[in-house]
Amino acid sequence: MNLPAETSTFVGRDLELSEVSRLMGDSRLVTLTGPGGVGKTRLAIRAAATAVEHVYFAELAAEQNGDLLAHAVAAALGLREQSVRPQAEVVAEHLADKRLLLILDTCEHLIAATRDLVTRILVAAPGVRVLATSRQPLGLPSECVYRVEPLADADAQRLFCDRAVAVLPQFTPTDAVVRLCTRLEGIPLALELAARRLRALSPQELADRLDDRFALLGGGSRTGRHDGLRSAVGWSHELCTPDERLLWARLSVFAGSFDVEAAGQVCADERLGNVPGVLARLADKSIVRADDDRYRMLDTIREYGRDWLRELGEEELQLRRHRDYYLTLAREADADWFGPNQFTWALWVRCELPNLRLALDHSIASAVGLELVGALWFVWFCLGEIREGRYYLDRALERNGKPGPARTKALWAAAWVSFAQGDLDLVAHRTAEACEAALEQRDWVGAGYAHLSLGALTIVKGDPERGGVTVEQAIGYFERAGGRHVGKLVAATVLGLCLLMRDEHERAAALMAEQRAECESAGEVWARSGGDYIRSRVELGRGDPVAADRLARAGLRAVWRFGDLLSSAVAVDQLAMTACAVGDHPRAARLLGAGQRIWDSFGLSQFGSPDFGGPRLETERQVRAALGDAEFERGYREGEQSPEGAVGHALGGLPNSRVVRWNLPAPE
Structure with a gap:
C-alpha cells in the first residue's frame, strides 16, 4: 500500500464506511462526492485500509494538466515506462493482469481526462477497482456515486x-x-x-x-x-492579519509543495517583507501545512487564496514571478549539472516537479517557456522524465519557430529524448535542424550536442566508422566552446562504444580512463556511469567477468538512483552477460527478462541496432542452451515481471565475487 499516513484520529463515519465498503464490493468504480473539506479523502483512505488487494493512492490536486494525468497515475503506481505510446494506454496495459485498488484523489478539475483514463483501465484491467474522490461525479455509466455528507x-x-x-x-x-x-x-x-x-x-x-x-x-x-x-x-x-492575507493569496500560485526560499522569492515585495515570519504564522493557523522544510496548502485553502489574488489584480503578476523564479533555478541547475551536486539537483526536481510543470504550462508558447524546457533537458533525459520532456519540447518547438540559441537547445534536447523513445526518424529531423542552426549561430556548445546526437544515430543505424568521426567532431566543438560540458564526457563514452564495435578494446580502455579521471576531478556521477559500462565491456573482453560485473554495477547503481531507465537497460544487459560468463545462468535469465522489460518501455529494443544488440542476443542463446527452454522462460518471465527485484538482486554482486552487498531503493 502507498496510502498517506493518517496524522490524526478518525472520528465517526461508521455507517459511511460500511456503505462505501459495500459499494466497493458491488461496483468496480465508486466515486465519493461532496464539497471541499467534507472529508472525502479521509473516508477513502480509511475505507481502502480494509481492502484485500494492494492499494495505490494517486493525489491529483497538484496536477493541472489533463494531458499529464496518466503520467501522475503512473508515478503513483511506481511505473517508470516512457513509451512513445499514449501514457494512458501504457497504464492500462500495465494494470491488465493486476488485482488492486486504485484511489484517484481530487479529480474535479480533471473530469474529462479522469473519465477517459478510468474507462481505459476498467476495460483493460478486470482485476482493478477504482475509488475516486471528486466534487462532482465522473459521469461514467458504470460509476456508483456516494455523496459524503458533513458529520452528524x-x-x-x-x-x-x-x-x-x-x-x-x-x-x-x-x-x-x-x-x-x-x-x-x-x-x-x-x-x-x-x-x-x-x-x-x-x-x-x-x-x-x-x-x-x-x-x-x-x-x-x-x-x-x-x-x-x-x-x-x-x-x-x-x-488573519493583512500581511497574512496577502501572503495567503500569493502562495496560491504554487502547485504541490514549496519551501521558504521559493515563498520569499515569489511573494516578497515592499508590501510584504518578512515572508518567513508570516509563513510561520500561517502554518500555526493551519492555513499552510508544514512538512519538514516544505509547506503545502489544502486545495480548498488554495482556491480561496487564488480568488483573493484575482480580486487584488495580482494573479498574472504572481504567475510570472513564479515562472521567472523557476527559470532562474533551472538555469542554475543546468549550469551546475556537470559537477558534484547532481543528486542534490535530482532531489530538487523530485520536490519541485509540480511547480516546474505549472511554470511550463503557463509559458510554453513564449520564448521564456522555450528556454525553460531546454534548460530542463537533464530532467527529461538524465532523470527519466522522458514522456513529459517529449510533451513539453514538442509544444515549445511548435509554438516558437524563431531561430536562436534557445530553439537550438530545445531541438537537440528533443532529439535526445526522441532517441531514448526509439523515434529515430524524428531524431534525424531534429538533429539535422539543430546542427544547421548551431553552426549558423556559431553556437559551439549546441553544435557539440547536436553532432553527438547525429553520431549516436549513425552508430545505431549500423555505421560505427562514420558515427565515430561525427562524435569526434562533437568533441571538437565542445573544446572550441571552452569550459566544462557534460556532453563532452558523454561523447567520449559514445566514441568508446564505436571503438568496441571496431574491436579496438585497448583504445577504448585508454579513452575511458581519461573520461573517468575527468569525471572524478569534477565530482560527476551521471556521465561517469556510461564510462563504467564501456570499461565493463572491456574487462569482459579481457576475460575478467568479476571486474566487469563490479563496473557494470557501479554504473547501474548511479543511473537507477537518477531514474535514467535508458542507461539502466544498457547496464542490466551487461550484468546478464557477466552472469553468463561465470556460469550463473538462472541469474542471467532473470536479468535478460528485466532488461527487456525496461527496453520495451522505450519502444525500440537495443535501439534496433544489430551491432549494439548482438552481444545480448548471443548471451540469450548461450543461457537458453545451458538451462533449456522451460527453465530459461521461467527465469526470464520472473525478471520481466519484476525488473526492480531483478535489479536489486543484481546489485548484490556475483556469488563469491567478494563484493559487499547493499540495498538500493526503487527509482524515485
Whole structure:
C-alpha cells in the first residue's frame, strides 16, 4: 500500500464506511462526492485500509494538466515506462493482469481526462477497482456515486473536541461548542480550522465571531453546505492579519509543495517583507501545512487564496514571478549539472516537479517557456522524465519557430529524448535542424550536442566508422566552446562504444580512463556511469567477468538512483552477460527478462541496432542452451515481471565475487 499516513484520529463515519465498503464490493468504480473539506479523502483512505488487494493512492490536486494525468497515475503506481505510446494506454496495459485498488484523489478539475483514463483501465484491467474522490461525479455509466455528507452533530462535536485537546490539553467542552459546531455545519475542515483558533480565542468568542462573519458574508442565511465551508475559510481569512492575507493569496500560485526560499522569492515585495515570519504564522493557523522544510496548502485553502489574488489584480503578476523564479533555478541547475551536486539537483526536481510543470504550462508558447524546457533537458533525459520532456519540447518547438540559441537547445534536447523513445526518424529531423542552426549561430556548445546526437544515430543505424568521426567532431566543438560540458564526457563514452564495435578494446580502455579521471576531478556521477559500462565491456573482453560485473554495477547503481531507465537497460544487459560468463545462468535469465522489460518501455529494443544488440542476443542463446527452454522462460518471465527485484538482486554482486552487498531503493 502507498496510502498517506493518517496524522490524526478518525472520528465517526461508521455507517459511511460500511456503505462505501459495500459499494466497493458491488461496483468496480465508486466515486465519493461532496464539497471541499467534507472529508472525502479521509473516508477513502480509511475505507481502502480494509481492502484485500494492494492499494495505490494517486493525489491529483497538484496536477493541472489533463494531458499529464496518466503520467501522475503512473508515478503513483511506481511505473517508470516512457513509451512513445499514449501514457494512458501504457497504464492500462500495465494494470491488465493486476488485482488492486486504485484511489484517484481530487479529480474535479480533471473530469474529462479522469473519465477517459478510468474507462481505459476498467476495460483493460478486470482485476482493478477504482475509488475516486471528486466534487462532482465522473459521469461514467458504470460509476456508483456516494455523496459524503458533513458529520452528524454528535460526531462533529467529538471531532472538534478531539482537535481542541490536541491544541489545548486542558480544554473542557462548553455549550458554546454545540453552537459553534452547528454553525460550522459539521464540515471537518471548518471544525479543524476552528479548533486551531483556541490558542487565541475561547469557544464562546469563536462562535460570536463566526456569527458576525456569516452576517457579513450573507446576512446570516445559509444556501448550501459549500457556503458553510467557504464561510468558515473566509472567517479564518478574516482572523488573519493583512500581511497574512496577502501572503495567503500569493502562495496560491504554487502547485504541490514549496519551501521558504521559493515563498520569499515569489511573494516578497515592499508590501510584504518578512515572508518567513508570516509563513510561520500561517502554518500555526493551519492555513499552510508544514512538512519538514516544505509547506503545502489544502486545495480548498488554495482556491480561496487564488480568488483573493484575482480580486487584488495580482494573479498574472504572481504567475510570472513564479515562472521567472523557476527559470532562474533551472538555469542554475543546468549550469551546475556537470559537477558534484547532481543528486542534490535530482532531489530538487523530485520536490519541485509540480511547480516546474505549472511554470511550463503557463509559458510554453513564449520564448521564456522555450528556454525553460531546454534548460530542463537533464530532467527529461538524465532523470527519466522522458514522456513529459517529449510533451513539453514538442509544444515549445511548435509554438516558437524563431531561430536562436534557445530553439537550438530545445531541438537537440528533443532529439535526445526522441532517441531514448526509439523515434529515430524524428531524431534525424531534429538533429539535422539543430546542427544547421548551431553552426549558423556559431553556437559551439549546441553544435557539440547536436553532432553527438547525429553520431549516436549513425552508430545505431549500423555505421560505427562514420558515427565515430561525427562524435569526434562533437568533441571538437565542445573544446572550441571552452569550459566544462557534460556532453563532452558523454561523447567520449559514445566514441568508446564505436571503438568496441571496431574491436579496438585497448583504445577504448585508454579513452575511458581519461573520461573517468575527468569525471572524478569534477565530482560527476551521471556521465561517469556510461564510462563504467564501456570499461565493463572491456574487462569482459579481457576475460575478467568479476571486474566487469563490479563496473557494470557501479554504473547501474548511479543511473537507477537518477531514474535514467535508458542507461539502466544498457547496464542490466551487461550484468546478464557477466552472469553468463561465470556460469550463473538462472541469474542471467532473470536479468535478460528485466532488461527487456525496461527496453520495451522505450519502444525500440537495443535501439534496433544489430551491432549494439548482438552481444545480448548471443548471451540469450548461450543461457537458453545451458538451462533449456522451460527453465530459461521461467527465469526470464520472473525478471520481466519484476525488473526492480531483478535489479536489486543484481546489485548484490556475483556469488563469491567478494563484493559487499547493499540495498538500493526503487527509482524515485
